[in-house]
Amino acid sequence: MLTTIGIWIAAFLTLSIYSFLYKDNPFYKAAEHIFVGVSAGYWTVYLWFNYALPNLFLPLFRDGNLWYIIPVVVGFMMFAPLIPKVSWLVRIPLTFTMGISMSLFILQIVQGDLLPQLQATFLPLTGIPPFQVFSNILIILGVIFTLIYFYFSKPHKGALGVAAKIGIWFMMVSFGAHFGYTVMARISLLIGRVFFLLHDWLRII
Amino acid sequence: MHFFDRIAKIDRRIIFLLIGLAVIIPLIAPLGLPVDITAPVKSVYDRIEAMPEGSIVVVSIDYDPGSEAELYPATLAFLDHCFRKNHKVYMMGLWAPGITLGNIAFQEIAPKYNKEYGIDYINVGYKPGGAVMLLTLGRNVADVVATDYQGLPIDSFPLGRMVKNSRDMDLVMTFSAGDPGILHWIIYFNARFGTPIAGATTAISAPRQYPYLSSGQLLGLLGGLKGAAEYETLVGRVDRATAGMDSQSIAHVVIVLFIIMGNIILVWEHRRKK
Amino acid sequence: MKRTLPLTIVLGCGIFMLIAFFVPVRWFQDASQTLQTWYLGVIAFFVFIGIFNLVRINVLKIQHKRRDWQFSIFLLIFLAGMLLAGFIGGPDGTVFLYLFQHFQIPLSATMFSLLAFFVASAAFRAFRARNPEATLLLIAAVLVMIGRVPIGVWIWKGFPSLVEWIMSVPNTAAKRGIIFGIDLGLISMALRVILGIERSYMGGKD
Numbered sequence: 300m301l302t303t304i305g306i307w308i309a310a311f312l313t314l315s316i317y318s319f320l321y322k323d324n325p326f327y328k329a330a331e332h333i334f335v336g337v338s339a340g341y342w343t344v345y346l347w348f349n350y351a352l353p354n355l356f357l358p359l360f361r362d363g364n365l366w367y368i369i370p371v372v373v374g375f376m377m378f379a380p381l382i383p384k385v386s387w388l389v390r391i392p393l394t395f396t397m398g399i400s401m402s403l404f405i406l407q408i409v410q411g412d413l414l415p416q417l418q419a420t421f422l423p424l425t426g427i428p429p430f431q432v433f434s435n436i437l438i439i440l441g442v443i444f445t446l447i448y449f450y451f452s453k454p455h456k457g458a459l460g461v462a463a464k465i466g467i468w469f470m471m472v473s474f475g476a477h478f479g480y481t482v483m484a485r486i487s488l489l490i491g492r493v494f495f496l497l498h499d500w501l502r503i504i
Numbered sequence: 505m506h507f508f509d510r511i512a513k514i515d516r517r518i519i520f521l522l523i524g525l526a527v528i529i530p531l532i533a534p535l536g537l538p539v540d541i542t543a544p545v546k547s548v549y550d551r552i553e554a555m556p557e558g559s560i561v562v563v564s565i566d567y568d569p570g571s572e573a574e575l576y577p578a579t580l581a582f583l584d585h586c587f588r589k590n591h592k593v594y595m596m597g598l599w600a601p602g603i604t605l606g607n608i609a610f611q612e613i614a615p616k617y618n619k620e621y622g623i624d625y626i627n628v629g630y631k632p633g634g635a636v637m638l639l640t641l642g643r644n645v646a647d648v649v650a651t652d653y654q655g656l657p658i659d660s661f662p663l664g665r666m667v668k669n670s671r672d673m674d675l676v677m678t679f680s681a682g683d684p685g686i687l688h689w690i691i692y693f694n695a696r697f698g699t700p701i702a703g704a705t706t707a708i709s710a711p712r713q714y715p716y717l718s719s720g721q722l723l724g725l726l727g728g729l730k731g732a733a734e735y736e737t738l739v740g741r742v743d744r745a746t747a748g749m750d751s752q753s754i755a756h757v758v759i760v761l762f763i764i765m766g767n768i769i770l771v772w773e774h775r776r777k778k
Numbered sequence: 779m780k781r782t783l784p785l786t787i788v789l790g791c792g793i794f795m796l797i798a799f800f801v802p803v804r805w806f807q808d809a810s811q812t813l814q815t816w817y818l819g820v821i822a823f824f825v826f827i828g829i830f831n832l833v834r835i836n837v838l839k840i841q842h843k844r845r846d847w848q849f850s851i852f853l854l855i856f857l858a859g860m861l862l863a864g865f866i867g868g869p870d871g872t873v874f875l876y877l878f879q880h881f882q883i884p885l886s887a888t889m890f891s892l893l894a895f896f897v898a899s900a901a902f903r904a905f906r907a908r909n910p911e912a913t914l915l916l917i918a919a920v921l922v923m924i925g926r927v928p929i930g931v932w933i934w935k936g937f938p939s940l941v942e943w944i945m946s947v948p949n950t951a952a953k954r955g956i957i958f959g960i961d962l963g964l965i966s967m968a969l970r971v972i973l974g975i976e977r978s979y980m981g982g983k984d
Contacts, residue, residue: 301876305876305879305880306880308880308881309880309881309883309884310884312881312884312885312888313884313888316885316888316889316892317888317892319892320517320520320892320895321517325849328846328849329849329852330885331849331889332849332850332852332853332856333852333853333856333881333885334881334882334885334886334889335832335853336852336853336854336855336856336857336859336860337856337857337860337877337878337881337882337885338882338885338886339829339832339857339860340856340857340858340859340860340861340863340864341600341601341860341864341878341882342600342825342829343825343826343829343860343861343864344860344861344863344864344865344869344874345600345601345603345630345864345869346600346632346822346825346826347864347865348655348864348868348869349600349603349629349630349631349632349653349869350630350632350818350819350822351819351822351826353650353651353655354650354815354818354819355819355822366812367819369816370815370816370819370820371819373816373820374819374820374822374823375823377820377823377824377826377827378823378827378830387780389981390780390783390784390980390981391783391784391787392820392823392824393784393979393980394784394785394787394788394791394980395787395788395791395816395817395820396817396820396821396824397788397971397979398787398788398789398790398791398792398795398971398972399636399791399792399795399813399814399817400635400636400817401788401792401967401968401969401971401972402791402792402793402794402795402796402799402968402972403635403636403639403692403795404635404964404965404968405796405965405968405969406795406796406799407635407639407691407692407695407696408691408961408964408965409961409965410695410696411690411691411692411694411695411696411721412691412695412957412961413957413958413961413962415695415719415721416715416719416954416957416958417958418719419715419718419719419720419954420954434943434946434947437947437948437951438718438947438950438951438954439951440951441947441948441950441951441952441954441955442951442954442955442958443955444955445951445952445954445955445956446955446958446959448955449955449959466952466955467911468911468914469948469951469952469955470952470955470956471911471912471914471915471918472914472915472918472944472948472949472952473711473918473948473949473951473952473953473956474915474918475914475915475916475917475918475919475921475922476711476918476919476922476944476945476949477708477711477712477949478915478918478919478922479918479919479920479921479922479923479926480707480708480710480711480727480728480922480926481707481708481897482756482759482897482901482919482923483707483728483729483730483752483756483923483926483927484574484706484707484708484728485890485891485893485894485897486523486527486751486752486755486756486759486894486897487573487574487706487707487728487729487748487752488570488571488573488574488887488890488891488893488894489523489524489527489573489755489891489894489895490527490531490573490729490748490751490752490755491572491573491574491729491744491748491887491891492573492884492887492888492891493524493527493528493531493751494531494573494744494747494748495884495887497528497531497532503532504531504532504747514902516899516903519895519898519899519902520895520898520899522898523894523895523898524895527894537928537929537931537932538928538931539928540928540931540938542938542942543942568886569882569883569884569885569886569887570886570887570889570890571890572883572886572887573887573891601878601882601886604875604878604879605883608879632818632821632822633814633817633818633821636814636817636818637818639814640811640814640815647811647815653869653870654870655868711945711949711953712953714945714946714949714950714953715950715953715954715957717946718946718950718954730926730927749927749928750928752927752928753927753928753929753930754929755894756923756924756927756929757924757929758898759897759898759901759923760920760923760924762898762901762902763901763902763905763916763919763920765902766901766902766903766904766905766906767905767906767907767916770906770907770908
């Protein structure tokens with residue numbers, strides 16, 4: 300019974316959102332605001348029970364690990380902008396998190412992204428079928444020409460201009476493929492909702 | 505008014521209606537078009553098939569209900585495959601809402617294979633922190649995972665005791681809708697610890713992963729609903745993703761026709777100006 | 779003080795973490811690990827302040843009866859409902875999960891699915907091949923759209939292979955070039971932040 304009521308609620312909310320396609324209306328606005336409220340409530344509960352409580356407040360209050368006062372105080376400094384006199388204190392948690400995350404970026408992006416991708420660009424040109432040779436040459440040239448396009452210290456004229464132009468062509472193919480996949484993604488989301496309406500709610504498929 | 509003028513000024517609600525019908529009609533009256541299998545999806549399937557029984561697969565649910573339509577069918581098909589091959593599933597998530605979706609998936613699949621929570625599968629919950637968390641997880645799981653998603657001590661479960669660090673993980677499969685997600689697993693986990701990573705992403709993110717497929721940092725990829733449909737076909741599970749492929753096909757054809765019509769109007773307007 | 783202390787923190791944390799990566803001394807590694815754990819704790823508060831602001835803005839909207847203030851009541855009622863359900867019954871409580879399954883999932887999924895209609899409308903009105911580059915983009919888009927779905931195989935058996943080649947060769951080449959550019963830019967930006975040259979994220983005049 301409760302499941303059936305839940306399905307009808309979900310269907311009503313789905314159709315309320317879709318009513319926007321005809322015209323903006325109070326049903327859509329109400330559903331939109333309900334969405335924000337439910338999401339905000341969900342995130343708050345989940346973060347509290349899955350992170351803040353077991354990893355910050357329990358070690359401090361239950362286990363008595365007094366070092367955890369520091370991250371708790373720094374965390375509460377996020378609320379400093381509410382008091383104009385001490386609003387500058389918000390910089391402390393900001394700079395703390397930026398310092399940690401930026402250093403991790405440098406270390407891991409070199410190790411995890413830049414070097415492996417560079418390594419992968421050194422592709423074999425012999426001992427493989429001719430079409431694979433052609434593809435590998437295309438990949439190597441495509442990477443080089445794309446990088447040349449983003450080199451703006453010299454005007455894109457002459458040979459540099461031609462290389463930058465070819466780089467644009469590679470990027471256009473990539474963006475076109477990306478657009479194709481974007482359309483696919485959006486249609487898939489619509490299929491999911493229509494499937495719910497026809498299968499779970501109306502039971503006609 | 506000329507025909508092309510009428511078409512150019514068409515109310516967009518007509519376009520909305522046509523797309524809606526393009527999706528609804530094939531769901532009610534399926535065409536039954538066969539789903540082809542691509543190499544990135546086959547790679548994931550082959551790895552699960554090749555792994556010895558009892559292997560530990562970390563399943564990371566890194567999406568929210570907004571991407572449920574594309575990634576939930578892939579999650580079901582993958583879990584079905586893992587349980588059929590008697591692999592152990594260690595679930596976690598970099599996105600909070602994913603954990604509930606993961607549990608719903610477990611409730612649907614686990615009973616079919618008589619799998620027991622804590623022994624054959626476990627859900628350790630949402631783990632925030634992205635890069636920092638992953639680096640810590642691979643080094644020492646206990647620094648990140650103290651309890652399962654219900655708050656019960658992780659060491660009270662046999663599967664919880666089995667996973668100490670990255671060396672105990674035979675494969676990581678991430679179902680990823682954005683950031684943090686598949687890129688974090690590749691850049692911060694695979695690069696540091698060498699654990700093989702496979703992924704299912706929304707179709708929007710799929711093109712971005714091809715350089716990692718090419719470099720070998722990503723073992724395989726299920727891209728969008730089509731990737732999920734391919735995996736369903738491979739595991740012999742005809743479900744939502746496969747059912748949606750006819751609608752996907754017709755909707756794409758309709759959009760391509762819109763693009764062609766728009767460009768015919770462009771050419772006609774150009775000629776009219778001359 | 780208002781500027782010096784934060785800049786000292788970002789420099790200290792950044793340099794320490796960079797050094798700790800290369801120094802295999804136990805104390806360094808433990809301290810680095812502790813800093814990373816604290817980092818995880820502090821970022822949770824970023825979300826809490828966001829939720830606090832959301833409530834504050836909507837309460838003010840109701841108080842001052844601004845446009846569409848009545849809908850803010852819906853927002854606050856459902857926010858309160860989720861919080862009560864979650865904190866009383868826990869995140870695995872029946873009521874909380876019921877609200878998640880029958881409110882959040884359908885609302886979130888439907889909101890995102892609206893984009894399908896707007897993409898279709900944009901495809902008709904805006905995607906025009908006005909120059910050779912745009913034509914190349916549209917051709918690639920059409921090939922991928924048709925080749926990646928079962929109807930592509932029905933039209934021509936070679937479509938999936940062609941699309942796979944487009945994704946694996948020109949797309950990979952361009953994306954890799956873009957990755958290099960982004961990574962080098964990120965490293966440069968990260969160094970600027972750690973060294974205190976880039977301070978815009980701190981806000982404020984002083």
